Each structure stands twice: as structure tokens, then as C-alpha cells.
Amino acid sequence: MEKDQNNILEEVTNSDYKYGFHTNIEMDTAPVGLNEDTIRFISAKKEEPEWLLEFRLNAYRHWLTLTEPGWAHIHHPPINYQDIIYYAAPKRKKELKSLDEVDPELLDTFNKLGISLEEQKKLSGVAVDAVIDSVSVKTTFTDTLAKYGVIFCSFSDAVKNHPDLVKQYMGSVVPSNDNFFAALNSAVFSDGSFCYIPKGVRCPVELSTYFRINAANTGQFERTLIVADEGAYVSYMEGCTAPMRDENQLHAAIVEIVAMKDAEVKYSTVQNWYPGNKKGEGGIYNFVTKRGICKGSYSKISWTQVETGSAITWKYPSVVLMGDNSIGEFYSVAVTNNFQQADTGTKMIHLGKNTRSTIISKGISAGQSNNSYRGLVKVIKRAENARNFSQCDSLLLGDKCGAHTYPYIKAENQSSIIEHEATTSKISDDQLFYCKQRGINSESAISLIVNGYAKEVLQHLPMEFAVEAQKLLAISLEGSVG
Amino acid sequence: MEAGIVATTYNLKEYLQGVIIARKHEIGLNDTPVVAQKRADAFELFCRMGFPHAALEKWRGTDLSRALNYEYQALPEQPSADIDIEKIFKCDVPHFETLLVSQLNGWYADRNNLLQVYPNGMIIGSLAAAFRKYPELVNAHYGKYADDKADGLTALNTAMSQDGIFIYIPDNVTVEQNIQTVNITDFKQNLFLNTRNLVILGENSHLRLVQCDDSINHDVTFINSVTEVKIGRNATLDHYKMQNKDDHTTLINSMFFHQDEGSSLSTNAISLNGGLIRNLSHVTMSGSHSNAEVYGLYLMDRYQHVDNQVFINHAAPECESRELFKGVLDDHASGVFNGHIKVHRDAQKTNAFQTNKNILLSDKATIDTKPFLEIYADDVKCSHGATIGQLDPEALFYIRSRGISEANAKILLMYAFAADVINKISIPELRQRMDDMVKKRLRGELSQCEQCVLNCSTHEHQKVDFKIDLSKI
Numbered sequence: 001m002e003k004d005q006n007n008i009l010e011e012v013t014n015s016d017y018k019y020g021f022h023t024n025i026e027m028d029t030a031p032v033g034l035n036e037d038t039i040r041f042i043s044a045k046k047e048e049p050e051w052l053l054e055f056r057l058n059a060y061r062h063w064l065t066l067t068e069p070g071w072a073h074i075h076h077p078p079i080n081y082q083d084i085i086y087y088a089a090p091k092r093k094k095e096l097k098s099l100d101e102v103d104p105e106l107l108d109t110f111n112k113l114g115i116s117l118e119e120q121k122k123l124s125g126v127a128v129d130a131v132i133d134s135v136s137v138k139t140t141f142t143d144t145l146a147k148y149g150v151i152f153c154s155f156s157d158a159v160k161n162h163p164d165l166v167k168q169y170m171g172s173v174v175p176s177n178d179n180f181f182a183a184l185n186s187a188v189f190s191d192g193s194f195c196y197i198p199k200g201v202r203c204p205v206e207l208s209t210y211f212r213i214n215a216a217n218t219g220q221f222e223r224t225l226i227v228a229d230e231g232a233y234v235s236y237m238e239g240c241t242a243p244m245r246d247e248n249q250l251h252a253a254i255v256e257i258v259a260m261k262d263a264e265v266k267y268s269t270v271q272n273w274y275p276g277n278k279k280g281e282g283g284i285y286n287f288v289t290k291r292g293i294c295k296g297s298y299s300k301i302s303w304t305q306v307e308t309g310s311a312i313t314w315k316y317p318s319v320v321l322m323g324d325n326s327i328g329e330f331y332s333v334a335v336t337n338n339f340q341q342a343d344t345g346t347k348m349i350h351l352g353k354n355t356r357s358t359i360i361s362k363g364i365s366a367g368q369s370n371n372s373y374r375g376l377v378k379v380i381k382r383a384e385n386a387r388n389f390s391q392c393d394s395l396l397l398g399d400k401c402g403a404h405t406y407p408y409i410k411a412e413n414q415s416s417i418i419e420h421e422a423t424t425s426k427i428s429d430d431q432l433f434y435c436k437q438r439g440i441n442s443e444s445a446i447s448l449i450v451n452g453y454a455k456e457v458l459q460h461l462p463m464e465f466a467v468e469a470q471k472l473l474a475i476s477l478e479g480s481v482g
Numbered sequence: 483m484e485a486g487i488v489a490t491t492y493n494l495k496e497y498l499q500g501v502i503i504a505r506k507h508e509i510g511l512n513d514t515p516v517v518a519q520k521r522a523d524a525f526e527l528f529c530r531m532g533f534p535h536a537a538l539e540k541w542r543g544t545d546l547s548r549a550l551n552y553e554y555q556a557l558p559e560q561p562s563a564d565i566d567i568e569k570i571f572k573c574d575v576p577h578f579e580t581l582l583v584s585q586l587n588g589w590y591a592d593r594n595n596l597l598q599v600y601p602n603g604m605i606i607g608s609l610a611a612a613f614r615k616y617p618e619l620v621n622a623h624y625g626k627y628a629d630d631k632a633d634g635l636t637a638l639n640t641a642m643s644q645d646g647i648f649i650y651i652p653d654n655v656t657v658e659q660n661i662q663t664v665n666i667t668d669f670k671q672n673l674f675l676n677t678r679n680l681v682i683l684g685e686n687s688h689l690r691l692v693q694c695d696d697s698i699n700h701d702v703t704f705i706n707s708v709t710e711v712k713i714g715r716n717a718t719l720d721h722y723k724m725q726n727k728d729d730h731t732t733l734i735n736s737m738f739f740h741q742d743e744g745s746s747l748s749t750n751a752i753s754l755n756g757g758l759i760r761n762l763s764h765v766t767m768s769g770s771h772s773n774a775e776v777y778g779l780y781l782m783d784r785y786q787h788v789d790n791q792v793f794i795n796h797a798a799p800e801c802e803s804r805e806l807f808k809g810v811l812d813d814h815a816s817g818v819f820n821g822h823i824k825v826h827r828d829a830q831k832t833n834a835f836q837t838n839k840n841i842l843l844s845d846k847a848t849i850d851t852k853p854f855l856e857i858y859a860d861d862v863k864c865s866h867g868a869t870i871g872q873l874d875p876e877a878l879f880y881i882r883s884r885g886i887s888e889a890n891a892k893i894l895l896m897y898a899f900a901a902d903v904i905n906k907i908s909i910p911e912l913r914q915r916m917d918d919m920v921k922k923r924l925r926g927e928l929s930q931c932e933q934c935v936l937n938c939s940t941h942e943h944q945k946v947d948f949k950i951d952l953s954k955i
Contacts, residue, residue: 071539381845396860399827405855411870414842418870420853426860 030087036060039187042087046156046190049163059176059186066180072343073372073404074312076285084250086188086221144204150234151196152207155223158194165196169227173256173293173320181252181287181314185221189254192222197232197263206462208237224255228263230296235266237465249274251310252287261296261323266304268461270469273309278367280339283311290317294326294352302329303346304460306469311340316374318347321355321383328357331457333469336369336401345375345392345406350383350416359390362454365401372404379416386416394424395453494550495532498674499525501556502642509557509644512613520625524640531634540633543818543850544789549732549758552702554674557644558587579911580662580692581606587667588677589645603652606661609680612648619650623682627710627738627766635734639708643678646709649691653684653714660909662692665707672702679709683717685742690720690909695727695735704732711738713745715769720908721749724916727756729784736762743769743798750906752916753780753788754923760789767794767801767829778807779903781923782815782847789818792836796829805836808903810896810924811847819851821866827858836866841873841899893924900924 030041039060043053068079145152151162158166176186197203228234238255251273259265267290276283286309292301303317319328330346348357357377365371373392394403405422427449435445451458451470461469502509502525510518533550534541583606584591590608592598597607597615605616613620630637647663667673683689695705713719719739727733733756739747751761765774780788794803803823811817823834840849853866873895881891900920907913 394855394857396857396862399830399860401860402856402858404857405853405866407853407868409851409868409870410848411840411842412848413845414847414872415845416842416870417872418868420869421867422853422855422865424855424857424862424864426862 029085032085033082034060034084034086034188038086042188042190045087046159048156048159051167052159055171055176056187056189059183060188062177063180063183063187066183068180072314072374073370073406074314074341074343076312076341079250079285081184087190148201148204149198150201150203151194153194155189155192155194155225158225162194162196165227166194166225169225169256169258170223171256173258173291174254174289179289182254182289185223185252185254185289189221189223192224192253194224195226195234195236197228197234199229200231201229202232203234206235206237220249220251220253222253224253225258226256226265226267227258228260228265228299230260231262232260233264235462236268237462238267238269249283250285250287253289255288255290255317257292257301259292259294259296259299259301259326262298263296264300264302265292266302266462267292267317268304268465270306270461270465271309271313274311275309275336275340276311276338278338280311280368283340284309285312285314286310287312287314290315291320291347292318292328293320294323294328294355296326297323297352298325299323300327300329302327302331302460304329304331304457305333305344306458306461307332307334307342307344310342313340313342313344315344316346318349319357320349320351321357321386322351323355324352325354326352327355329460330357330359330361331460332361333364333454333457334362334371334373335364336366336371338367338369340367340369340371342370343372343374345373347376348378348388350377350379350386350388352383354385354387355383356387357389359388359392360456361390361392362457363392363394363403364397364450364454365394365403366397368398368400370402370404372406373422374406376408376410377418377420378408378410379412379418381412384413384415386413386418388416388418388420390418390420392420392422393453394422395450396424396426494552494554494674497554498556498638498642499529505557509642512610514613514617514621516617516621517613517624520630521641524630524637527630527637528634528641531637533638534634540791540820542820542852543816544758544760544787546732546758549704552672552704554702554704555669555671556642556674556676558589558669558673558675560589561586561591561593579659581659583647583649583661583663585645585647585663585665585677587669587673588643588665588675590647591666597648602655602657604655604657605648605650607648609646609648609678610644612650612680616650619682620680623710623712624680625710627712627740627764628708628736629738629764633736633762635706636708636736639676639678639706639736643676643708646678646680646707648679649681649689651683651687651689651717654686655684656688657690660690660692660912662694664694665705667703667705669701669703672704674704675706677705677707679707681709681711681719683711683713683719683745685714685716687714687717689718692722692724692909692912694724695733702730703727704734706734708736709738711740713739713741713747713772715742716744717742718746719748721747722907722909722912723749723751723761725751725753725756725759725761726919727759729755729757729786731756732758734760734762737764739763739765739774741765741767741769741772741774744771745769746773748775748906748908749777750903751778751790752903753778753782754919755782756786756788758787758789760791762791762793764793765795765803766797767803768797770798770800772798772801774801774803775906776803776805777903777906778809779900779920780807780809780811780817781900781920782809782817783812784815785813786815787817788815790820791818792821794821794823794834796823796825796832796834799829800831801829802833803835805838806903806906807838808840808899809838809849810841810843810899811849812843814844814846816847817849817851819849819868820854821852822854822856823864823866825855825857825859825862825864830859830861832859832862832864834862834864838866838868839899840868840870841896842870843872893921896924897921 039056174182257265273284301319321328328348334342334344336342361373363371377388379386392405403424407420432445596611599605630640753759763776778790782788809817819838821836825832836853838851851868853868878891904917
């Protein structure tokens, strides 16, 4: 049995990235390197107003005073920020009316991913805002959404068409001086998505964006802003795959979510960027700042993430529970294989009374990877009757990987209840034996156990997404599970 | 402000550096060449690192700056040979037979007999004297387990300590008596004390060790104590730390345990009072099949601060560690728990469990807990749990519905909470006494001991009980 297991683990460790292909589209790129001119170039390219250029420049000047954080449990060669192209956009700028106008090669890319716009439109009723290398090329279902007053467009369009909203909320959750990578993003962000749900509207469809990093040597710096006004509800999905590349690509995104009184935002993401080959070469460096704020009372923000890709993941989707009785949730499955490194977790900052938060984190490490959970639960004096439950489990496959947990818990009042528990284990021989005894082979048994282990999180994904998530989980641990 | 230096108007670091340089010869009077070298290295490390500050990961939540702002006197003089330690201090735990080893201001107190050799080969005495008399034992163990590089205070201790207690248990010796060490401070000025102890357990030996910290007067005291313990193959150590200091005391108690194959350790830190207490239990399991149990209880109120740091280093396969830390914090008290379990790549079949539970009784009290797992081996079972909460209102209601006052019901529940740790004490007399003291502490009757932690005002036949009519339950 042990031999079987070893074979399986070997297969797991040796499987290659399935989504590695590259689309040839002409790019319009900024010169290599970062300085105020680059920022002015990006801003001019995107025909931005003066205030946004100021915002970028301020962020850049602050960024110059910062140093890259070194506290995460990750190792990588120093990043040369002057050796990156900060802007790349598909050249065609023409407004597109229908799918027919989209570059056939792009459509082909989507087809390979199994997410053809056409099909999604017909079958699932999902509005897809497809972003390829920083610029939105197609937004569907805009008309349907417009009927409800829902704004769902690319960030640049939002700057043009809804400057007041953007001005009001951009940087209100993640200030441009928040951290090194947030400052970098604020200075050079190229595009992203903007979403506004007006008062009392329950968004009729699940909003979805596909990001794809496409050109060699271009860091992608998206910025997403989701605002749910009083009593609004939206489920937002973001998924990513990236083509195979030898050089490391830097990715530093920002996601901001604002939930007003009684509003609810459900944010789901599946991340499957190129993790590097089995020798640990290449792969995406993913340094993301994601944060939501429950501004009004009885609001709710829920993060669900499935992380299978990237050479390095540095990501802590957080919730600031400001409104009384607000709720924050974090569900995460992080899989690392080969030489991948993930340092991910969440922060739940309890500021309001009767606020509640739940953290469920499942880490799976294989190969020679390192997988860390890092979280903070903080309850301030004013946050009476705050409640937190955290559970972070780690599963180890193979004896060369590492699993770590760094939970920080701070409580400053007597009426709060905080519970944290964590376990680390491997798939036990007993479990495997039990399955095999009932005629299930090792491979299926491991698959069964891993799926069961991650189920608690996967069940929080929207249905359409859950299917893909399971696929990705299977691909990441190819050879044994799926 | 230069990084690494705590802002003080009076610079304690410079003062101590000056003292170490000026009185170098006196400090290193008994050193073996090995010890002297370690001292020199540690001094350099201390000069570089200085005192720990809140920016260091291991010192988040514990702020030494106030304690470091006092003017201290370092290197107290040796006690005179005719001093009668019994007059200063007497331990009177009922039926608690111990072999008492006293330290006065860091010095081994019995100046007439610096090293006592017992018939079974056990040696107890002054560490400085052991430097001279047993250099080969000292060289083999001294400074091997304490990590000067990890902490400026440990480095300072290595550089500056003059004396402490030396205990050597030869192979195959089971020590029948409990050994109790008492560190007494009695000094006219504010005292900065570095004490250093070395305990060596030979193969198959067995020892029960009780360490008490106690102050006679109420001046400001900073005690920086480092104890290195080597537990030989298949040896067993039962270790207890009792802390009941006054509010002016800063007590940094760093324990470094090094376990060989098949050895077994149980250590229990009970902090009842103290201005600022920091307990470090650093356990390295270098041999397979060893076992460590690390327990702690802290009951803090007023402006007291307690910091428990536990580092379990699983460097060998098939070892097991268990941690249980429980705390009750009232008033403005603050607590820190930082539990770190590291399982090395080849430490397969490790079992490591860690639990930290806290009760906050006031909105001014704070707790900062960080249970931390770092695991590089796959065939392991590790878990940690941390809770912060308050007394269960339903349980309170149940007790009150049986006619017990709210105050008593709370005490009963807190006592039950604390009893989990108390019950781990394996010496019956000590357990009984700690049990009584915790009850007193919870009733607010015990603020600080007049003498020793074990020497509180209750006498032998006066039992401490709750003011509860048990017939009503």
C-alpha cells in the first residue's frame, strides 16, 4: 500500500500545469521600469482625470518610502521592480457590441478553459466581464443589469462614467498607503472591475470576472471595487488561469468591498495561476490585498477562496466589522504542490457590538511546498458580545512539505467569545485501509478523503464555480485525486 | 532612536555594559575557559541586540520599557558566611518534606558549604563553585541549551551572571526527597539580578524540583533568571515554578530543557502575582520516544502582566508533547500566550497538542494569544486550540438557583477552571497547598506572600474552604 501511495504522490508531484498555453494578441505596452513617467503614461493611456493621476502619484511617492515586507513564510529571489512592464493592453480599442466582434483567438482561449462566453450566457445566466491583460474587452448582460440599476463594468469605464462613486469609495477600505503591495497597485493599477448595487436591490445574476495574465513580463495590477448599498445583495465570482511562462510574473491586486447597512456581499474566487514547473522555476508571484468593510449594521461579507495556483501566494482577505451585528466569513482551501509557497489567511477586526465571524481554512501541502495559515482575530473594547470561531486544518501529503499556522488572537473585553482550533495531520493509514477494504483503490480513496476534507469550504462556492473548483483541485493533485 | 534600544531617559543598557566592563575580572572570577569564552560572546551579542522590544515577534504584547526605566543596582555583594537563611526565610508547607536550597540575591546562600555531595552521589551547591570543582561537567553542559542569540536578556544573563544553583544527579539515582530552590531577594536598593542555574540529570535518574521566587522587601526588582536543564536518557523530571511576587517585580524566567532519548519532563508554572512575569519554557527533544508535558496557570489582576512563551522543538521522531495553559485575568491585567511547536522534517510520528484557555473578567483586561504550529514532517498529529471567553452564564444560573451567591458561584466556576492545571501537580502536599492558594487568590485574600509563595498565612490545621453550604448543592 505504501508503495501505491508513493507512486501516487510521485504522480501528484510530477503532474504538469494543464492550462499552459499562450494567446498571441498584439500588445500596447509601457516602457520597462517604474517612475513617475510610467505612471503618467498609464494615466494618459487610460485618459484618466487629474484627481486619479494625483492619487496614483501620491501612492507612488509613498511606495518609495516603503520596503517589501519580510515577515511571511515565503522565500523568493529579490524582485526587481524596475524590470517589469507595468502596462499592457490589447491594441483594439473598438467598442464591442456582440461576441462576434471579440478576437477569435481570445474566444479560443476561453474555449480551452471551458468557459466560453457564449455557453455561459446561454446556460448559466452569468454575466461575464472578461478581462484579458488588464483591459476589459467584453461585458455581457449589461442591459439586464442596467434594468436593476446595477453597475458592473471595467474600472476604467467606471472612472469615466461614475467618477463620483469611484472617488467616494476607492481607497476607503484599502488606503493607498496600506502596505507595500497596495501602494504599488494604487500607483500603477491598469484595470479591474467595478460593481455597484443600489439600495434594496438583490442582484439577479451572479457577477463573474475572468482574469488572465497573458503577456510575458507584465505584472498585472487589477483593482476591484464592490459597493453594496443599503439592503443590497450580490454574489461576485472571480476566477483565474494563466498560461505557462518561464519568468516570474508579479501580480499585486487590490479588492475592496463595502457593505452598507443590511447589505450582503459574497465574494468567491478560484485562483489557478501558473504555479511554476516541478523544479520550482517560474510561476506567478501573487501579492494581493483583499479587504471588505461591513460599514452598516447587520451587513455581511463572505469570502470563499480556492487557491491552487501561483508560485507564491500572499493573500489575506479580511473583514472589518464596523457596523453592529455585522458578520464576516472566510472559507479557504489552499493547495500547494512542488515548490509552491502559500502564506494566506484572514483578518477579522471586530469593532462593532454583537459582531460575528467564522474562519474555516483548509490547507493541503504536497511535494516540497510550504503552506501557511496566518490570521488575526481582534476584538476591541467596544465590540461587546463579539463572537469568533476559527478552524484551520492542514493536510500533509509527502514528507518534504511543510504546514504552518500563525493565528494571532487579541481580546480586549470580557463579553466576547473566541474559539480557535487547528489540526495538522496526514491521511491516516486507517482511513485508507477502511476504503481499500471496501474495494476502493488507493487513488480513489485519497481523492475521496481530500474532497471530503475540503467539502466544508467547497459547499460555500456558487454552483457553477464549485464544479470548476473541484476540477482545479483534482488537477493540482493530478494523478491521485479528482 | 536606534533600533533595538528601548527608549529610556536613563540608559540601563549602557549602565550594565559599563558594569560588565569595569568589573569583568570579578564577574568571571571562577570561570573555566569555556565559560569565559561564552561570556565574551554573549556580551557582544547583548551589546548588539540590547533589551528586547515590542517590535520583536516574540515580544509582541510585553512592554519592558517601564521596567527598564528604573535605576537599578547590579551585581549585589555576596552574603556573609554567618548569615542564617532560616531567619530570613522559612518554608512551612504542611508535611511538605523538601531539601531546601536557598539563593539570596542570586548567590548560593550557604557560604560555608558551597558544594554538598550526598551519599548517592548527588551534588547540590553554588554554580560558581562548580565551575572550579567540576569543570568537565560544566563545560559539557553550560551554555549548550540556552540560546543567547535568540534573546538579548538571555545573552545578558550569560554575560553577567555570577552565581546560581548547580544540581547534578548521577546515573541511575532516584532522588527521594523533593528539592526546593528558593530565590530570595533582600536588598536596600532597586536590584537588577541575573541568576543562572544548571541542572543535570544523568541516565535513568529521577528528580522532583520545585522552584520558588520570593521577595522580602518591596523595592523594585528586575530578575533575569536563566536555567538550563539536561535530562539524560530515560530520566524523569517533575518541575514546578511558583510565582507570587509583588507588583514591583519584573521576573523573566527562562527555562531551557534538553531531553535525551526516552526521557520524560513535566513542568508546571503557576503565576499568582507579580508586576510583570515572563515565563519561557524552551523544550528541545533531541532523542526519540521522549515525552514533555508543559502546564501553566495564571491568575492576574490589577495592572499585572503575565507572558507565557512555550517553544517545543521536536527534533527527534516518535516524541509526544502536551501543553495546557489556563488563565483568568481581571481588572487591568494583561496576558500573553505564545505557544510554538516546531516539528522537524525527520521527526516523524510526532504527537503534539496544545491548549490555551482564557477567561476575561473585566473590560479592561486583555489577552493576546498566539498558538503557532510549524510542521515539516508529514506523519504527525498536531493540534492546538485557544479560547477566550467568560464564565458560562447557564452554569452560573444553575449554581445560583441552588442558593449560592453570585460571588461564590463565580469563585466556584473559576476554581473549577483552574483545577485542570492544579490537578496535574503530582506531589500531593504541594497540590493541596496550591489548591488552597488558588482558592484564596480567587477570593482576593492573597495579594502577595509575606515570605515564600508556599509560606502563606494559613497554618497547618486551618483548611481553606469555600463559604458555601455544600448541603444546598
